[in-house]
Amino acid sequence: MDPSEQIDQLIAGITDWRGKTFAGIRKSILAADPNIIEEWKWMGSPVWSRDGMIAVANAHKGKVKLTFAHGAHLPDPERLFNAGLEGNARRAIDFFEGDAINERALKNLVRAAIDYNHTRLKKNAPLADARSKSHKSRTA
Numbered sequence: 072m073d074p075s076e077q078i079d080q081l082i083a084g085i086t087d088w089r090g091k092t093f094a095g096i097r098k099s100i101l102a103a104d105p106n107i108i109e110e111w112k113w114m115g116s117p118v119w120s121r122d123g124m125i126a127v128a129n130a131h132k133g134k135v136k137l138t139f140a141h142g143a144h145l146p147d148p149e150r151l152f153n154a155g156l157e158g159n160a161r162r163a164i165d166f167f168e169g170d171a172i173n174e175r176a177l178k179n180l181v182r183a184a185i186d187y188n189h190t191r192l193k194k195n196a197p198l199a200d201a202r203s204k205s206h207k208s209r210t211a
Contacts, residue, residue, distance in 0.1 A: 074111040081117065081130075088168050089130045096128060096137055096166070099174045103181035123188035125181055138163040141191075145183045149176035 072080070082094050100119050101107055107125065110118040119125045124140040139145060142152060142162025151173065155163035166172070 074109045074117070077111045078109055078117045081115070085130050089135050092135045092166050092170070092172070093128065093130055095172045095174075096135065096177070099172060099177045100126065100181050102174075103178040104185055107181075107185075119181075121185045121188060122192055125184040125188070133167065135166040136163050137166070139180070139184055141184060141187050144187055145180060147180065149173060149179070151176055151180055 078097065082090050082097070084090075085093060097117070101109075104121060106121055108120045110120055112118045112127070116127050116129055118127045126137055126139045128135065128137045130136075136154065138155060139152075139162050141160055142155070143158065143160050145162070147162070151164050152162040154165045155161050164177075
């Protein structure tokens with residue numbers, strides 16, 4: 072079973088409001104960019120990536136949590152982040168029963184995460200190139 076099918080199965084198994092919320096979050100994330108990859112990690116967590124991890128989601132008792140790997144570095148003008156604010160890297164959005172998903176703002180946050188991942192790749196590329204050249208000169 073591929074990761075998308077596993078996520079389908081997970082959502083189908085959550086029969087209360089959290090399943091519907093989870094499905095809405097997933098839909099917004101995937102609508103933000105057609106090149107987002109769905110993954111299944113950490114013994115049962117849906118993860119969305121594009122040039123690095125964007126976010127992971129989990130259904131907990133009483134909430135659905137969406138955690139952005141590099142959320143502390145992302146602009147959040149709509150103030151979606153309401154959890155995990157004390158950390159140095161991650162930020163989360165806790166969705167509770169009755170909460171509406173601000174699809175536009177969530178898509179913008181996902182796009183900001185993708186932009187951040189691209190920036191990190193570009194910033195680290197010269198370092199990787201230098202390491203590769205150094206390794207080649209030692210083995211020649």
